[in-house]
Amino acid sequence: MIFVNTRPTSRATPLTQAMQAKGLTVLSMPLLELVTIDISEREQQYQQAFCQQPDKYQALVVVSPTAARQGLAACPKGFIPSPNCAVIAVGHATAEVLRQAGWQVQCPDEYSNEGMMRMPEISRLQQGNHLLVWRGRGGRRVLVNFLQDNGVNVDAIAWYQRQCPAQAAELFSQMQQQLKQLASSAKPVVLISSGEAFSNWRQLMADSTQYELEDFDYLAFGKRLTQIITDLQLPCVRLEHLDNDEVWRGVQAVNNKSD
Structure with missing residues (x-):
């Protein structure tokens, strides 16, 4: 399974390592920078x-x-x-x-x-x-x-x-190329940690000619953000917090839904 880690670069490494240790292929696509x-x-x-x-x-x-x-x-x-x-x-x-x-x-x-x-x-x-x-x-x-x-x-x-990282468009292009090369049959799982991050993701997706929002499963932090994503008829699992074990629980929930 492919996991897209959208956390700011300064916070992303522990989560990337934890998901890799679980056997996931992790792609980095920071949607915010501090x-x-x-x-x-x-x-x-x-x-x-x-x-x-x-x-x-x-x-x-x-x-x-x-x-x-x-x-x-x-x-x-x-x-x-x-x-x-x-x-x-x-x-x-x-x-x-x-x-x-x-x-x-x-x-x-x-x-x-x-x-x-x-x-x-x-x-x-x-x-x-x-x-x-x-x-x-x-x-x-x-x-x-x-x-x-x-x-x-x-x-x-x-x-x-x-703010949205200055290099976001370039990183998004690289991510799309990586997804194409990996050619996974399962939808990639994208972590969305805030409404601002989701807005940036939607903007990047709007400019894509290869993928649409529906081509991904989503992990969303909190009730309101989960509602925003599900209102768009997108597959979404709610996270109560962003600790590694909770993100892994969300990944497993996505897996169970797709089985």
């Missing part, structure tokens, strides 16, 4: 308050390993958040970055906005409480809007932005 950006003066003030006013924030949400690394780099050496500030990491990889710095971290059972909303550390926040988010530009808007609608003061720092 580019560091300068934070604004206001965001600098949020970070300063987080480090210098221990009781200002009741929770910190860290959405990715990249956000964790860049946020930690902006903290004083050896800094540990106040015990009154719950640190919530989206994903085990994000949590591991923070734990290596000595932080106590909680992870939602489901790595979606909905999963975080169900966490006691989030659901107990009240009007007038403060929450800080370390993220990429524009990330986790659903969670932010939900909390703001409930009177929670949400401050967010965007450490990076996501």
Whole structure:
């Protein structure tokens, strides 16, 4: 079976190695790249308050390993958040970055906005409480809007932005050539980790003369993205998170459907 790993190059290698170890042929087709950006003066003030006013924030949400690394780099050496500030990491990889710095971290059972909303550390926040988010530009808007609608003061720092890789068209052309050479009878399985990644995939497919969206099976992260893909009548298996074992479970589910 062919597996198309669309994760950003900086995050793709562990998953590629894990899927290869399971006997899959893995093709790399990054649909997003992460580019560091300068934070604004206001965001600098949020970070300063987080480090210098221990009781200002009741929770910190860290959405990715990249956000964790860049946020930690902006903290004083050896800094540990106040015990009154719950640190919530989206994903085990994000949590591991923070734990290596000595932080106590909680992870939602489901790595979606909905999963975080169900966490006691989030659901107990009240009007007038403060929450800080370390993220990429524009990330986790659903969670932010939900909390703001409930009177929670949400401050967010965007450490990076996501964009379609400049070489995406070239890589996509190479991927198509590889698929043609492999000539597999089974549909390739494509990992789609976000709505933005899927938009980039659709744009690349629209320019293809060899393949259509229907020529692939899809693994989609989260409920909303799965709904978007299934609404297009495309075969899709939902993933609850993007850890290697969950992706492998999705691949097996695709296999079972095609048997």
